[in-house]
Each structure stands twice: as C-alpha cells, then as structure tokens.
Amino acid sequence: MRSADDAFRQELSDLLPDLALSEAEPRYLEEPRGRWFGQGGLLARPESTEAVSQILKLCHQEGVPVVPYGGGTGLVSGQIMPGETRPLILSLEKMTRIRDADAHTMIVEAGLTLAQVQDAAEERGRLFPLSLASQGTARIGGCLATNAGGVNVLRYGNTRELCLGVEAVLADGTVVSGLKRLRKDNTGYDIKDLMIGSEGSLGVITAASLRLFPRPSEVGTAFFVVPSPEAALELLELAEARMAGCVSAFELIGRQGLEFLAQVGPEVHMPFPEAPDWMVLCEIGLPAGMEAEEALAGLFEAAGDLVSDGVIAQSGQQRMDMWALRENIPEANKRIGSISSHDVSVPLPSLPAFIKAAGEALAELGDVRVNCFGHVGDGNLHYNAFPAAGKTRADYESMKTAVKDCVYEVVNRFGGSVSAEHGIGRIKTGDLERYGDAGKLAVMRAVKAALDPKGIMNPGAVLPGN
C-alpha cells in the first residue's frame, strides 16, 4: 500500500482545493485506553458526501489506506492503524448538519455527536434512545459504524435497529444513497445493516436516517438489592411481564464495582449504607395514567425474596445520581487498572451460570479480583479482571493473555459473544478467527473482497489479515 505522502497530499489538494488537510495531531493517533498508537497520518476533514466520494476514489486509485474517524472513543482500536504506512485519516467531524426531521425520523450527518443527536430529538419532543457513557464525544457515524449498544438495548435495540437507512461511500467512491424514512422497505438486500457494524472496513457512513420514539410519559428509576445474579434475572422477567416491555434499562452492579468507586472515585452517592453483593439499576418508561414510582413499588412488593432492599428515585436529581454511580464504574476501573477487560454477552438464562463458571476458572489461574457489571437486561456483561489488592497490573503482565483466553473459553462454552457491543476493531481479530463460525467468516471475506478489492478501507480491522 502507498502511504498518504506529500505527493499524495498534493494530488488530493489539487483535486479538492477547499478540503481541510493537515498532519494528524496526536489525538487522532491514540485510543482511550492508551494502548495502541498510530505513527502518523494525513488528516482530511471533508464537508460533504461528494468530497468523501472524491477522496475515496483517489485513495482507491492510488492504493492509499483510509481510516474513517468518528469521535475516537472506540475501545477496540478500530480507529487506530499502527505500522509504517501512513493512512489517510478521514474525519467526519465537519459534517454535522441535520438534513431533515419530522416526528418519526431525523436525517443526520455522521459528524454529530450522539449527545447532539439526542438533544435534537428532545427539542422535537421525541426520544432517540441510544445512550452510552461516551455520548458527549462519540459521533453518530462511529456509533453506526460499530453498531453501538449501551443501556437501552433491552427496550429499543442496538444502533442498527434505531436506523432506517444510511448514506455511505464505498471504497471506490460509489455513493449508496439509502436515506429512506420507512419502517417497511423490502426492495432488495439489506445493505444498510451490512454497512452498520462493518467498522469502516466496507465503506464510510456519511449520513443516516434515524428513528425517533415517543418520550414515555412517566419515567421511574430504582436500585434493587438482589441476593444473586439468578435473582436479578428473575426480577427482570417479573418486571418485563408486569411492564409489557416498558423496562428501558436493567443494569447489574456488583460489590467489587462499588468498592472500587469508594476506593478511587469518582465520588458518587452510595444508595445503601453497606455495599451489597449485587444490585440492579432498573429504569421504566410508562404510558400516561400510570405512576412510575407506584409501578416500581408494586414490583418491589411482588418481588418477595428476589429483592431485599430498594431505593426508588424521588426526583430528577436522584435519578441522575443513580445513573452517575453506574456510569462512573468504568472510570473507577480505569483508575484501578485492569489486567484484562471483556465485553461479552451470553444467552440470558445462562448468565448466572456464566458468572459462576468464569469466576471459578479465573480463580484457578491466580489471585485476581473481578468486577462484573453491565447490561444484564440484554445479556451483555463487562467482565473485567483486576490485580489482587496490593498488587499492580505489572505483576500480571505475563498472565494477561491467559486471563483473556480463560474468560473467552467460558463465554464460548455458553454460546456467547466475545464482543457484545464494542466490535472487533484490531484488538479482537484473532478472537474472531478463533471463535467465529467458519461459514460466516467465509461470507465476510467474500463480501469484503467484492466491495473493497484493493483492501484500502480500514486495513487490519475486523478481518484478520485484511
């Protein structure tokens, strides 16, 4: 592959004199966990789909690799290409228009942050339910490229299910214009869903038609102390049965996470005097005419032995405090420093057995602490291993791979996924090769070769050896 060198820069500049071009600053070359780095790159910040098309056409012609760039918050190094070859880093940050909106759909360009998209929906009295910790920085194009998940998947689905259509540019500059605003459109293969979650390795998403939802009239939030993950799961089923699918979020939090928060911060409001072994954060959004607090109190009563204690938020501030506790767990984890972090999912009924089996398997490997938390409502756990008290990450350097393999083997045994919501990026290509279905991998390679025959789109991401 050819580097995006000075000569190439000149060519591109001649082709698109108004295009913002610069040497990529360090922030485009590192990822949030500070483990992977790019050596450099030519940063292009186009303002239109037409410009993206021209850029890709030239890159395709010249064989220059392209790394599409959103907010840079990805956790699997999909946005960072290491190595000698200088890529063209294609940032969508200047494409931030809302092209159109009505009560049901909003057509947005890829460079808006997720928070901006949420706000724009709220201004229209509607809800865009995708919600995740990095939403102030993550851009919607990146959320689409990685099929981001977050806390509301239980009720509303992943990014893929929140999007009705995309506009995307393929490796050779072909523009796919699919910004339909239709719930039903059976006109040919589902190219939208192929682009979503392809992590920039099949093309660049430049705009999307997003679904907007009615805002629930009554929102209620509570912490419930449960004796075990089994009980958490039974409580979820009880809640779902009673609420007819109106449970928006159902998050599991374990004692280890609360201890990390108490130890290293950030400071949060602890809801119970003593940290429980397990608790869940439950949020519901109900039709008009129902009292959310009453519904949560009714759930608490009906739960019997499944719940030993509970706090129902009485104000917006209390709701925010509850969510702050949940959303600050990753920051506490970061301050402690994990040996290895795992974004996994298992079929819901297997979740308690998975937690038990993974804990036992890790205990056999060595003395580690586990912080297991996450979106139990959709089967997605962040299952992270940490050094024993008094030890540091460096003490475990030699065990890192063994810890990861140990967790993934248990995940695989339960029919789970080694990447529930973060994607494959460059960190997990080997794991995909190892645990992925051979037939699916064959289809993926055939599709990649068909749509990006020169392999210029985000080389090294998703497909091993790509």
Added chain:
Amino acid sequence: MRSADDAFRQELSDLLPDLALSEAEPRYLEEPRGRWFGQGGLLARPESTEAVSQILKLCHQEGVPVVPYGGGTGLVSGQIMPGETRPLILSLEKMTRIRDADAHTMIVEAGLTLAQVQDAAEERGRLFPLSLASQGTARIGGCLATNAGGVNVLRYGNTRELCLGVEAVLADGTVVSGLKRLRKDNTGYDIKDLMIGSEGSLGVITAASLRLFPRPSEVGTAFFVVPSPEAALELLELAEARMAGCVSAFELIGRQGLEFLAQVGPEVHMPFPEAPDWMVLCEIGLPAGMEAEEALAGLFEAAGDLVSDGVIAQSGQQRMDMWALRENIPEANKRIGSISSHDVSVPLPSLPAFIKAAGEALAELGDVRVNCFGHVGDGNLHYNAFPAAGKTRADYESMKTAVKDCVYEVVNRFGGSVSAEHGIGRIKTGDLERYGDAGKLAVMRAVKAALDPKGIMNPGAVLPGN
C-alpha cells in the same frame, strides 16, 4: 443452466438415498394470485441442514437452478420460476423441529408455519409478535427469506428485527451457523440481515433463533371513525404519546373496502350502521395495573374532533370480529378482481398527501375505484385499483401497466418504497431497476456475484437479469 433432469435426479438420489424426491405437483408451481406458473421441477424435501448442504453442493457443481420453497404464499412470484429449465424446488416443509427454547428465544427450523411458531411461543407464556393474514400456511423460513411485515411492525418490527440469528446454506453448500441467542453480538458483518430478505437468491435459511416477548397483561382493541387520513395520523401520534410505544397495531380501513366486503363477502360484522369514509383499527398492549378499555376510552376522549365515533371491544369475540373484518379485505379484493395491486410505503407525515396525490393521478388515467387500506402505523399501504362499478378487469387490461406506473411514480415522488413488505420476487425486478438507488444496486450485484457466482440461487428473483 442445466435442468434438474432424470440423470440429475439419479445423481442426487445416489448421493442422498433417503431424500424425498418427486416430480413437483401443481401446487408447487403456482402462486396465490394465479398469474405466474412454473413448467415443472424436481421437488426435494430434505429433513436436515446437512442434506440441504449436500443438495446445494451438487446443484452448484452441476449448474442446476434452485428455487427455495416455504409455504408458497408469497405475492411477488419469488417462489415460482417460469421458463424451460426445470429447477430443483427445495421445500423446507419436513424441517419442522423446535431445536431449543427458553423464555427469551426459540430456535426453530424453517419449515414450521408462522402459526405453529406463534403457538409454541404462547405455550411458553411468551409472544412471537409477527402476524399476517397467511400465517396458517406461510412457513417461518419464507417469512425470514422475505423479511415479512404484517400488522405488528409498528411496535415490534419486521421479521428481521424479530430474529437474532440464522443458520443458512450458501449456493456452494457452505453452512453458515449463526444461531446465537444474543441481543448484542458485534462480531463481524451482519450476515444474518443479509440473508433475511434476500428471497432465496443468496442462500437458503434452514433455521433461526427468534426473539420471544412478554405477553402484554392488558390487550385492548377498538375501531375509531376518523374524518380523514390526516386525522388518522394525528390520532396515531396522540396514541403513541399517551401509550409510550404500547400501540401494537394501527390499521387504516376506507369506505371502499367496507363496500367490497358488503358486496361480495366474506361476511363480517360491520361495526357502524353506515360505512364511514375512514376508520382505524387500533390495538394496544399495556402493563399490569392499567385497564386497556379505560385507556382506549381515554384516547377517544382526548382525541376530540379527530374521532367522530368509536367501538371498543368488550370481549375476545368482539376483538376477533374486528380483526376478521380487517383480514378479510384482501379476500374481498380478490373476489372483485383488481386492475393492479400495490404494496407501498411512504414516510408517515406524507401519507395523507400521498393518498390524495395518487387518487388524483389515477383519476386522470381513467374511471377506477381505489381500495386503500393497511398498516398506517408503519407507513405501509395496500393501494389497490379496481374497475369502475359494472366493468371488469378485462376492460382495463391495456391500462394495467399505466396504472401501476402511475402509482409508483407518486410513491417515488414522496420518497416511498414500491415494495414495503412483499419483496421484489420476479414481478418487481424491473421496478427495482427503475426506482432503486444505483449505488445500492451495484452493491447488491457485487454481493450476489460473490456469494453465488454461478447464479443458481432462485434465478430471476430480486436482481434483474440474475
């Protein structure tokens, strides 16, 4: 291409001695509207995925075309291959096992009818919400292959959104095993959604992992008389806002449909003494603690001038009567005999303007009657043109194409789809070519060539010239 001739039958029989093989009976060679016919074919009814794989491998090797066959209820001739070449007709009817089930997912083989799948979910106290008129005959494999829609898409989504994973066999016999039971699984490209809706032209779906939902505690159904499609849409928005997304179905019915029913049957219970110009069938499913009838009565009161009359079902029988009226409209249409039928969708806010514009455009063409009805909640209308009273379909034979083109031009002007839920099949390949996005068509052709290089999978379906 080679016909599935006697020599091929012998080869296949030698390879799989236990395989049910026979000359295809007439019912495998005609479609519900009786307009397209196959000349003949070799019918294979395998009992396992392994057998499907062996069959396709041999067909691929020999260049014999394959027509995957579900329940035969498709309305766009995706299941019928005309012409001289005898295809192998691959019926999944003997693959009817439920391989596994828990409270959240059910793994079913392709040959179960949709009604059987619904029943199996109900036996487990859960809901599989896909619902359509032909559910007693349509098989789940066909529903998946065509991404079937139906009446509950508003709340629960199309078949694609109800499916977590598929097992499929590609043209060359490769088995893609993707029966994960996970809401979140970001491990590579979305091959599931590529197979779903590909109408058997990329491979054969042999099994699927389906989502099960909680059954709403309180279900309510009502007819509301509305003065106009605009009012129907406003009522929908009011209902959605009040019910926090708990509106399951919202169907539009026009005077013409009621008149056809009264004239030719089937006999149904008419809810209002005089047929209104427009009415909607609204169904809601609510959390425990709410009274559905009360919620519908509250909606009626809040609706003010949007609703002039209403009937709320007071019993299961009344609910069934309401649905029987709705579901018998297609049968009445069939008895009248349409000039041209159109399964279209438009962005919701444009729906009233579309109805007006299409009516005006058709009136300019000639004296026709329009029965416009359908799933207004998801923007999907069945917009069908009929002969004027006293005339017959034959009188309009020369206008048929003009009528269709006229409707599609208006659909296209409003950013709609010329196939909302029925698919492309063989009837609409020209329309896809005409109204489809060039970039999307290029991707579709590249994917087809990559996965089925010899073009044996359902030739002539979906892609023109395939």
